[in-house]
Amino acid sequence: MDHFAIREGRMFAEDVPMAHIAEKVGTPVYVYSRATLERHARVFRDALSALPSIHIAFAIKANPNLAVLRVLAREGFGGDIVSIGEMKRALAAGMKAADIVFSGVGKTRGDLRDALDAGVGQFNIELEEEGVALAEIAKSMGKTATAVLRVNPDVDAGTHAKISTGKSENKFGVPIDQAPDMFGRLAALDGLAMRGLALHIGSQIFDLDPIERAYVKVGALAMQLRGAGFVIDRVDLGGGLGVPYERGKVPPSPAIYGEMVARVTKGWDVTLMFEPGRVIAGNAGVLLTRVIWVKPGIVRPYVIVDAAMNDLARPAMYDAWHDFEAVLPSGERVVANIAGPVCESGDTFAMNREIDAVKSGDLAVFRTAGAYGATMASTYNSRALVPEVMVDGDKFAIVAERVVPEKLIAAEQVPDFLKD
Numbered sequence: 001m002d003h004f005a006i007r008e009g010r011m012f013a014e015d016v017p018m019a020h021i022a023e024k025v026g027t028p029v030y031v032y033s034r035a036t037l038e039r040h041a042r043v044f045r046d047a048l049s050a051l052p053s054i055h056i057a058f059a060i061k062a063n064p065n066l067a068v069l070r071v072l073a074r075e076g077f078g079g080d081i082v083s084i085g086e087m088k089r090a091l092a093a094g095m096k097a098a099d100i101v102f103s104g105v106g107k108t109r110g111d112l113r114d115a116l117d118a119g120v121g122q123f124n125i126e127l128e129e130e131g132v133a134l135a136e137i138a139k140s141m142g143k144t145a146t147a148v149l150r151v152n153p154d155v156d157a158g159t160h161a162k163i164s165t166g167k168s169e170n171k172f173g174v175p176i177d178q179a180p181d182m183f184g185r186l187a188a189l190d191g192l193a194m195r196g197l198a199l200h201i202g203s204q205i206f207d208l209d210p211i212e213r214a215y216v217k218v219g220a221l222a223m224q225l226r227g228a229g230f231v232i233d234r235v236d237l238g239g240g241l242g243v244p245y246e247r248g249k250v251p252p253s254p255a256i257y258g259e260m261v262a263r264v265t266k267g268w269d270v271t272l273m274f275e276p277g278r279v280i281a282g283n284a285g286v287l288l289t290r291v292i293w294v295k296p297g298i299v300r301p302y303v304i305v306d307a308a309m310n311d312l313a314r315p316a317m318y319d320a321w322h323d324f325e326a327v328l329p330s331g332e333r334v335v336a337n338i339a340g341p342v343c344e345s346g347d348t349f350a351m352n353r354e355i356d357a358v359k360s361g362d363l364a365v366f367r368t369a370g371a372y373g374a375t376m377a378s379t380y381n382s383r384a385l386v387p388e389v390m391v392d393g394d395k396f397a398i399v400a401e402r403v404v405p406e407k408l409i410a411a412e413q414v415p416d417f418l419k420d
């Protein structure tokens with residue numbers, strides 16, 4: 001069921017007309033559907049229901065909005081964090097510290113201390129020195145940190161180069177051939193309880209084969225370590241499942257993924273942990289925008305919208321596709337380019353795309369913008385920070401306000417030495 005559907009000629013978010021949100025909040029604005037988020041959380045959980053023991057930690061980087069995290073906390077999800085800022089958000093949204101997994105290659109000693117202090121449930125160690133530091137800090141605090149070693153299985157996830165994380169040249173995880181000895185050295189440290197392994201080979205993955213190959217490698221390593229006498233009671237399988245950005249390009253469903261996981265991990269006798277981000281939030285949000293001008297071009301017209309690369313960075317960063325649809329479609333279609341107002345040629349959402357015909361003042365949405373959308377927004381060109389709205393049936397609420405230039409200017413100062 002699509003919660004951003006055209007009914008009686010106009011687009012709704014659940015039961016709220018999109019035009020109503022634009023009128024009340026202005027544009028550009030991210031619009032999230034609570035019902036979609038809940039459905040995605042349940043579909044993902046149900047897909048793993050055959051597994052004996054699981055823990056799902058939403059990858060907070062995908063969408064750290066407090067209301068979004070609150071919905072997922074109520075669905076029993078923990079959080080996968082990569083910063084103390086994300087930890088603070090997870091806790092503020094009602095996730096339990098024990099359900100938080102701390103990933104990331106650049107946790108500082110201060111980060112490790114803050115996370116231990118808060119009672120974070122699992123540390124995914126990305127290099128030996130980090131593990132040694134974690135052990136020392138935990139010991140000095142009279143604590144024991146529960147940890148797993150993130151391995152880099154050297155598998156190509158077949159995704160965009162900038163979002164691949166499991167190849168040997170990527171910065172993530174320790175080389176799998178060095179993992180057995182490193183695990184042994186870390187397991188011997190006071191202050192650290194090494195309990196298993198983690199991996200995550202990339203994002204927006206459409207092919208389950210590389211994921212399966214990576215899981216098989218990590219499973220074999222887990223069994224080898226257990227055979228050597230180590231306690232291995234958890235394996236964190238990461239996230240990465242793709243979503244359909246473009247009609248007709250459909251990734252493997254969570255159910256198919258769940259069947260593969262059940263088959264590959266049979267007999268592992270561990271708690272399996274998952275860190276889904278995009279698959280939960282991606283299609284639970286759209287970016288609502290208004291057409292400023294339609295500029296005749298030499299080759300094609302440019303539809304200039306009031307959203308820009310600072311609001312939705314994915315097209316500029318990864319040449320990513322986001323479907324563009326009019327809120328009041330006339331049925332007429334045109335081929336056009338779509339661009340934002342930012343002073344960069346890269347501020348282009350689509351080139352030579354067949355889209356709904358739109359004119360100045362019309363509303364439209366970029367779809368599949370609920371993950372890696374608002375969270376990657378900036379204020380480049382001194383534009384306001386884009387606001388976020390959540391819809392729940394026929395109600396909606398602003399869940400992040402538009403941060404206007406006056407507020408941004410108020411956080412800056414001209415120093416005394418420049419005041420004369």
Ligand SMILES: Cc1ncc(COP(=O)(O)O)c(C=O)c1O
Nearest residue numbers: 059200203239240275276277278
């Ligand atoms: C360690 C880790 N876990 C989980 C995720 C979430 O990935 P996705 O949003 O593709 O599910 C990422 C991002 O790629 C990640 O780096």
Ligand SMILES: N[C@@H](CCCC[NH3+])C(=O)O
Nearest residue numbers: 061163203204314371372
């Ligand atoms: N930000 C990326 C995904 C990165 C995933 C985090 N490791 C995207 O928008 O597709």
